[in-house]
Amino acid sequence: xxxxxxxxxxxxxxxxxxxxxxxxxxxxxxxxxxxxxxxxxxxxxxxxxxxxxxxxxxxxxxxxxxxxxxxxxxxxxxxxxxxxxxxxxxxxxxxxxxxxxxxxxxxxxxxxxxxxxxxxxxxxxxxxxxxxxxxxxxxxxxxxxxxxxxxxxxxxxxxxxxxxxxxxxxxxxxxxxxxxxxxxxxxxxxxxxxxxxxxxxxxxxxxxxxxxxxxxxxxxxxxxxxxxxxxxxxxxxxxxxxxxxxxxxxxxxxxxxxxxxxxxxxxxxxxxxxxxxxxxxxxxxxxxxxxxxxxxxxxxxxxxxxxxxxxxxxxxxxxxxxxxxxxxxxxxxxxxxxxxxxxxxxxxxxx
Amino acid sequence: xxxxxxxxxxxxxxxxxxxxxxxxxxxxxxxxxxxxxxxxxxxxxxxxxxxxxxxxxxxxxxxxxxxxxxxxxxxxxxxxxxxxxxxxxxxxxxxxxxxxxxxxxxxxxxxxxxxxxxxxxxxxxxxxxxxxxxxxxxxxxxxxxxxxxxxxxxxxxxxxxxxxxxxxxxxxxxxxxxxxxxxxxxxxxxxxxxxxxxxxxxxxxxxxxxxxxxxxxxxxxxxxxxxxxxxxxxxxxxxxxxxxxxxxxxxxxxxxxxxxxxxxxxxxxxxxxxxxxxxxxxxxxxxxxxxxxxxxxxxxxxxxxxxxxxxxxxxxxxxxxxxxxxxxxxxxxxxxxxxxxxxxxxxxxxx
Ligand SMILES: CC(C)[C@H](C(=O)O)[C@@H](O)C(=O)O
Ligand SMILES: CC(C)[C@H](C(=O)O)[C@@H](O)C(=O)O
Numbered sequence: 001x002x003x004x005x006x007x008x009x010x011x012x013x014x015x016x017x018x019x020x021x022x023x024x025x026x027x028x029x030x031x032x033x034x035x036x037x038x039x040x041x042x043x044x045x046x047x048x049x050x051x052x053x054x055x056x057x058x059x060x061x062x063x064x065x066x067x068x069x070x071x072x073x074x075x076x077x078x079x080x081x082x083x084x085x086x087x088x089x090x091x092x093x094x095x096x097x098x099x100x101x102x103x104x105x106x107x108x109x110x111x112x113x114x115x116x117x118x119x120x121x122x123x124x125x126x127x128x129x130x131x132x133x134x135x136x137x138x139x140x141x142x143x144x145x146x147x148x149x150x151x152x153x154x155x156x157x158x159x160x161x162x163x164x165x166x167x168x169x170x171x172x173x174x175x176x177x178x179x180x181x182x183x184x185x186x187x188x189x190x191x192x193x194x195x196x197x198x199x200x201x202x203x204x205x206x207x208x209x210x211x212x213x214x215x216x217x218x219x220x221x222x223x224x225x226x227x228x229x230x231x232x233x234x235x236x237x238x239x240x241x242x243x244x245x246x247x248x249x250x251x252x253x254x255x256x257x258x259x260x261x262x263x264x265x266x267x268x269x270x271x272x273x274x275x276x277x278x279x280x281x282x283x284x285x286x287x288x289x290x291x292x293x294x295x296x297x298x299x300x301x302x303x304x305x306x307x308x309x310x311x312x313x314x315x316x317x318x319x320x321x322x323x324x325x326x327x328x329x330x331x332x333x334x335x336x337x338x339x340x341x342x343x344x345x346x347x348x349x350x351x
Numbered sequence: 352x353x354x355x356x357x358x359x360x361x362x363x364x365x366x367x368x369x370x371x372x373x374x375x376x377x378x379x380x381x382x383x384x385x386x387x388x389x390x391x392x393x394x395x396x397x398x399x400x401x402x403x404x405x406x407x408x409x410x411x412x413x414x415x416x417x418x419x420x421x422x423x424x425x426x427x428x429x430x431x432x433x434x435x436x437x438x439x440x441x442x443x444x445x446x447x448x449x450x451x452x453x454x455x456x457x458x459x460x461x462x463x464x465x466x467x468x469x470x471x472x473x474x475x476x477x478x479x480x481x482x483x484x485x486x487x488x489x490x491x492x493x494x495x496x497x498x499x500x501x502x503x504x505x506x507x508x509x510x511x512x513x514x515x516x517x518x519x520x521x522x523x524x525x526x527x528x529x530x531x532x533x534x535x536x537x538x539x540x541x542x543x544x545x546x547x548x549x550x551x552x553x554x555x556x557x558x559x560x561x562x563x564x565x566x567x568x569x570x571x572x573x574x575x576x577x578x579x580x581x582x583x584x585x586x587x588x589x590x591x592x593x594x595x596x597x598x599x600x601x602x603x604x605x606x607x608x609x610x611x612x613x614x615x616x617x618x619x620x621x622x623x624x625x626x627x628x629x630x631x632x633x634x635x636x637x638x639x640x641x642x643x644x645x646x647x648x649x650x651x652x653x654x655x656x657x658x659x660x661x662x663x664x665x666x667x668x669x670x671x672x673x674x675x676x677x678x679x680x681x682x683x684x685x686x687x688x689x690x691x692x693x694x695x696x697x698x699x700x701x702x
């Protein structure tokens with residue numbers, strides 16, 4: 001029997017609720033398979049931990065996570081009690097950086113039974129490969145305080161290594177899919193980092209003559225995610241551009257509550273981390289209303305990564321069967337609770 | 352009789368076609384008014400000028416523009432013959448910078464007869480106030496060339512002066528409208544410039560206790576432009592964020608071909624410049640297919656700025672009457688040519 005060690009970090013707010021759902025689904029998937037066991041260890045880190053200890057996670061937290069095969073995260077942040085920059089940089093971004101999770105892979109597609117806000121959406125199925133370690137989210141910079149003459153400087157840092165790594169991953173991924181890669185740029189307005197990005201894209205593309213390439217400026221590309229999402233296959237984007245595009249992708253799918261993501265350590269030096277795109281949603285936390293599908297679809301991405309693609313597929317199929325039957329939370333025009341959706345997925349999986 | 356001097360810069364591609372339309376509309380508006388004359392001087396600057404002379408506009412171009420009451424621009428760029436960074440930074444961005452057009456004001460709303468790609472759009476009516484002089488579009492930065500260790504650095508520069516100027520304009524504008532200002536931020540990921548932006552927003556807001564304020568991260572805000580554009584009134588955004596939001600706004604209105612913008616010199620030291628949001632669209636240039644509404648609505652914004660708000664309103668009303676009657680270009684599900692739409696607007700104005 002294969003034993004897979006999963007670190008579960010429910011985090012804050014709805015993270016706790018949707019984590020509970022997804023763990024049940026993972027457990028059921030393992031039971032169905034018979035040959036694998038998911039050993040899930042909970043770490044109650046997050047804003048409450050911060051209030052008790054002054055830190056979002058213990059000092060040896062990252063070291064402890066490194067012992068696992070994968071990290072499964074709910075959501076981080078409770079701005080009413082901990083400022084966002086402390087909670088996010090003390091846990092979510094800290095894990096992304098210190099486990100060297102250099103890519104954030106986020107699919108967007110139509111799911112049966114979930115209505116897109118678009119009038120007549122074509123059947124899109126795209127994946128954004130987001131650079132996850134640097135770029136616009138760099139800590140370099142500062143503010144020169146001088147009253148009315150204050151100046152803030154924010155340094156975006158783009159390395160060849162990280163840029164090319166994201167692009168190569170996108171090209172390899174496109175080979176397994178629609179064989180198209182679109183690069184998100186803004187070299188007409190951002191004149192150092194983005195022309196560099198374009199050049200690395202052109203150079204890297206030479207190694208993938210079988211892949212069709214294109215570039216689009218982030219303004220136009222954001223609009224295209226609304227007007228013609230079906231024209232994309234794999235999109236490679238910087239940290240900020242990937243962040244923006246994937247929220248638009250979620251909106252166009254029908255709810256941010258369903259969107260999954262994988263934060264990958266592509267070198268395999270440390271475990272990868274899996275988290276839904278949505279946040280901790282303090283406004284609906286604790287009410288049993290949260291959509292568990294983002295976390296469950298994220299579990300599927302984790303299973304794919306761990307090599308259990310058949311189980312991942314079974315989970316997504318069961319989920320679509322449930323949404324198609326109309327058992328849905330309020331964010332996707334349903335009336336069911338987190339628990340009802342979870343139970344429906346569990347019993348569909350059983351079949 | 353008041354004489355208003357307008358510098359017309361058709362530029363490239365469809366810019367030339369839609370400029371011809373909008374000039375006719377301006378002429379007709381002046382005839383209707385009786386008390387004003389628009390003296391329109393053409394400057395054939397752009398990519399052809401670059402091919403002939405090596406520059407997008409003559410050396411004294413900016414000085415010549417300063418003599419006018421307003422600058423009316425079509426679109427800039429013909430990437431097949433002039434690289435984008437040369438054409439845009441040699442003309443569009445050059446004008447924005449050298450005429451000190453520190454704000455880019457871009458409305459988005461539903462227009463009668465133009466179908467939004469949204470399934471059930473509520474009647475939204477928002478204005479993005481985009482900082483137009485600095486921020487992410489700074490020329491500071493560079494690339495350290497060192498083979499596989501290459502690093503590109505892009506410095507975003509945010510001054511108190513420009514940041515506060517954009518925000519004050521947004522607050523003043525909100526006072527004339529829905530009394531709400533939303534600040535586009537990303538301080539949870541971009542840790543120097545965006546917390547600075549947030550702080551200036553909070554400080555500036557104190558002077559406008561009558562205005563309701565909120566902040567939203569650019570990823571979520573981009574999604575909200577799709578899921579609930581009706582919840583916004585005035586949005587204040589950095590150069591890059593404003594760029595992205597206004598393209599999404601155009602998409603949600605139904606076509607980038609209809610979106611207008613005003614590049615304002617708020618101090619009144621130099622003329623302001625008015626240009627549609629769309630580009631030169633080389634793919635459809637010269638075919639008589641371009642949608643003239645973006646340029647015509649831009650003419651309305653110029654008239655508003657020059658103090659002829661009644662004429663501006665007449666133009667927009669005539670345009671909506673025409674779109675409602677179904678006389679529309681292909682980008683908004685019509686079959687009419689640029690010329691047919693223009694003629695229809697002219698004869699509606701006549702009435
Ligand atoms: C062409 C480009 C430099 C420009 C910008 O980013 O400002 C355009 O997208 C716009 O919005 O006017
Ligand atoms: C919470 C925030 C820092 C984060 C990001 O911008 O990366 C989130 O928006 C995401 O997309 O995972």
